[in-house]
Amino acid sequence: xxxxxxxxxxxxxxxxxxxxxxxxxxxxxxxxxxxxxxxxxxxxxxxxxxxxxxxxxxxxxxxxxxxxxxxxxxxxxxxxxxxxxxxxxxxxxxxxxxxxxxxxxxxxxxxxxxxxxxxxxxxxxxxxxxxxxxxxxxxxxxxxxxxxxxxxxxxxxxxxxxxxxxxxxxxxxxxxxxxxxxxxxxxxxxxxxxxxxxxxxxxxxxxxxxxxxxxxxxxxxxxxxxxxxxxxxxxxxxxxxxxxxxxxxxxxxxxxxxxxxxxxxxxxxxxxxxxxxxxxxxxxxxxxxxxxxxxxxxxxxxxxxxxxxxxxxxxxxxxxxxxxxxxxxxxxxxx
Amino acid sequence: xxxxxxxxxxxxxxxxxxxxxxxxxxxxxxxxxxxxxxxxxxxxxxxxxxxxxxxxxxxxxxxxxxxxxxxxxxxxxxxxxxxxxxxxxxxxxxxxxxxxxxxxxxxxxxxxxxxxxxxxxxxxxxxxxxxxxxxxxxxxxxxxxxxxxxxxxxxxxxxxxxxxxxxxxxxxxxxxxxxxxxxxxxxxxxxxxxxxxxxxxxxxxxxxxxxxxxxxxxxxxxxxxxxxxxxxxxxxxxxxxxxxxxxxxxxxxxxxxxxxxxxxxxxxxxxxxxxxxxxxxxxxxxxxxxxxxxxxxxxxxxxxxxxxxxxxxxxxxxxxxxxxxxxxxxxxx
Numbered sequence: 001x002x003x004x005x006x007x008x009x010x011x012x013x014x015x016x017x018x019x020x021x022x023x024x025x026x027x028x029x030x031x032x033x034x035x036x037x038x039x040x041x042x043x044x045x046x047x048x049x050x051x052x053x054x055x056x057x058x059x060x061x062x063x064x065x066x067x068x069x070x071x072x073x074x075x076x077x078x079x080x081x082x083x084x085x086x087x088x089x090x091x092x093x094x095x096x097x098x099x100x101x102x103x104x105x106x107x108x109x110x111x112x113x114x115x116x117x118x119x120x121x122x123x124x125x126x127x128x129x130x131x132x133x134x135x136x137x138x139x140x141x142x143x144x145x146x147x148x149x150x151x152x153x154x155x156x157x158x159x160x161x162x163x164x165x166x167x168x169x170x171x172x173x174x175x176x177x178x179x180x181x182x183x184x185x186x187x188x189x190x191x192x193x194x195x196x197x198x199x200x201x202x203x204x205x206x207x208x209x210x211x212x213x214x215x216x217x218x219x220x221x222x223x224x225x226x227x228x229x230x231x232x233x234x235x236x237x238x239x240x241x242x243x244x245x246x247x248x249x250x251x252x253x254x255x256x257x258x259x260x261x262x263x264x265x266x267x268x269x270x271x272x273x274x275x276x277x278x279x280x281x282x283x284x285x286x287x288x289x290x291x292x293x294x295x296x297x298x299x300x301x302x303x304x305x306x307x308x309x310x311x312x313x314x315x316x317x318x319x320x321x322x323x324x325x326x327x328x329x330x331x332x333x334x335x
Numbered sequence: 336x337x338x339x340x341x342x343x344x345x346x347x348x349x350x351x352x353x354x355x356x357x358x359x360x361x362x363x364x365x366x367x368x369x370x371x372x373x374x375x376x377x378x379x380x381x382x383x384x385x386x387x388x389x390x391x392x393x394x395x396x397x398x399x400x401x402x403x404x405x406x407x408x409x410x411x412x413x414x415x416x417x418x419x420x421x422x423x424x425x426x427x428x429x430x431x432x433x434x435x436x437x438x439x440x441x442x443x444x445x446x447x448x449x450x451x452x453x454x455x456x457x458x459x460x461x462x463x464x465x466x467x468x469x470x471x472x473x474x475x476x477x478x479x480x481x482x483x484x485x486x487x488x489x490x491x492x493x494x495x496x497x498x499x500x501x502x503x504x505x506x507x508x509x510x511x512x513x514x515x516x517x518x519x520x521x522x523x524x525x526x527x528x529x530x531x532x533x534x535x536x537x538x539x540x541x542x543x544x545x546x547x548x549x550x551x552x553x554x555x556x557x558x559x560x561x562x563x564x565x566x567x568x569x570x571x572x573x574x575x576x577x578x579x580x581x582x583x584x585x586x587x588x589x590x591x592x593x594x595x596x597x598x599x600x601x602x603x604x605x606x607x608x609x610x611x612x613x614x615x616x617x618x619x620x621x622x623x624x625x626x627x628x629x630x631x632x633x634x635x636x637x638x639x640x641x642x643x644x645x646x647x648x649x650x651x652x653x654x655x656x657x658x659x660x661x662x663x664x665x666x667x668x
Contacts, residue, residue, distance in 0.1 A: 160498030
């Protein structure tokens with residue numbers, strides 16, 4: 001949404017109420033603006049709360065606890081913009097990690113175990129996609145169902161034990177530094193840049209927006225709605241499997257209850273980033289900033305020994321405030 | 336790191352001046368329970384607090400919202416960043432904490448497990464403070480129930496979840512005692528059911544036991560949620576005289592049932608003493624007065640001489656405490 005496209009901009013037809021908006025207002029209309037403001041505010045407050053907070057090494061290593069969810073949230077952003085949702089990826093992380101653990105434990109090479117986990121992820125995405133697109137079921141219901149299914153399969157596969165004993169080179173990716181930054185954080189940043197380019201610069205990216213705005217119109221315009229959505233569901237599955245592998249490396253063990261409740265964190269990141277739950281509107285930049293916002297808030301309050309009950313209240317309030325704010329700003333900008 | 340030092344210097348400027356004058360920094364202890372809102376751990380925390388009040392250590396606790404396997408990791412990382420001296424954890428997982436505990440110990444922090452151990456990963460912590468010798472918990476429970484039903488009749492077990500590690504250890508030992516000890520030859524274990532540590536499910540399972548086994552003589556519920564739920568069922572059904580209930584419960588939860596005679600006796604240990612002992616041990620090791628070696632001994636006020644056992648496990652008491660109408664009012668947790 002650039003300034004030139006705005007109907008009430010200088011180039012648009014002149015009406016009485018449609019004066020040109022001041023630059024700061026135009027900037028604020030961007031859904032990510034509120035997230036950025038909150039991010040800066042959170043950083044200032046966290047630095048004030050604890051003298052131990054403002055340490056780049058500490059913040060980056062703490063970020064590795066959230067990058068697994070954040071990477072999935074990036075792809076989830078695309079799916080939500082396209083008007084669907086997927087609540088199963090956290091359970092998918094656990095299932096893929098358990099597939100990895102089971103294959104590795106059977107004595108097969110780790111490379112094969114990684115491939116098996118990614119394949120399992122693709123199949124999980126495919127299952128969601130088929131149920132939603134072929135059987136025409138609502139994605140929220142389908143993925144609540146597969147959430148339970150994947151978690152159950154993971155438990156069948158791994159039992160209540162944790163599976164570990166992976167080779168040294170596989171363990172501890174969060175402790176591996178690339179350019180002085182923990183590897184999972186680098187992966188997250190690169191993935192965000194690539195997906196932002198995909199969404200903003202490619203034809204398919206623009207079509208994702210159009211599908212979310214109006215599936216009917218998109219279909220009439222010749223966009224292959226089902227194919228794109230299917231691609232996004234499969235991408236979700238594969239990304240979840242990748243996140244599960246990152247978690248397995250970080251924890252050096254896998255369990256069926258890995259990432260329990262993570263789907264809410266992922267949805268929280270997407271919503272905090274200003275993406276509309278109704279589809280059509282949203283950005284990768286917003287989700288990227290929201291992920292950092294969560295990292296700063298959680299890390300800042302934890303290192304300041306703020307009781308976790310207060311942490312939950314702050315998170316909840318933030319979500320409500322940011323959703324109301326972005327919606328109000330957006331609604332005003334549409335008048 | 337430079338920014339951190341600068342900020343720390345600025346923010347703590349005034350405080351540092353004062354602290355530097357005081358001789359020897361107090362030992363900073365952080366305790367990370369399984370999750371918030373669990374009254375069992377409040378008593379343990381009280382033990383830490385009282386010990387630190389008398390020893391002059393600084394105590395804080397930081398609890399995650401859920402008892403999920405990885406939920407404690409960010410909290411341990413934050414405490415490493417704070418530069419505390421001792422981290423005590425009631426672990427949610429036997430191995431998910433290994434990597435972060437390694438980092439804590441690399442930073443020179445004394446790492447203790449309290450109330451539960453990371454079984455199989457003992458190399459990742461310095462010592463574990465456990466309530467009792469868990470191998471004796473199961474047989475102790477069987478003996479208590481047997482003594483109340485003249486060692487004969489059908490009995491059942493109401494446990495927590497199917498995969499609760501502590502409960503499964505105890506149940507295995509109970510089954511072993513029932514099968515091998517001739518004293519229990521006339522006691523028959525007819526069922527083991529699981530209430531998942533949820534009051535509602537535990538109640539349903541207890542009711543089902545009464546329905547299915549009309550000749551049932553006794554129930555052992557080695558979990559605080561289950562024993563309280565079963566007591567409620569027996570009280571409502573008015574069958575407390577026919578079916579004898581015992582198990583592991585907290586005095587505050589079980590007091591009404593002891594008072595009205597629904598339950599004659601149950602057992603547990605003192606979580607308070609675990610916190611009390613852990614703080615004394617931590618401060619002693621930090622100050623060099625206690626050596627953390629297997630077989631070493633040290634004195635703890637009110638608890639007497641304590642020995643560091645195999646695998647650096649320290650038990651706060653030898654046998655379970657049995658609570659009855661006579662002594663229950665001496666306990667508040």
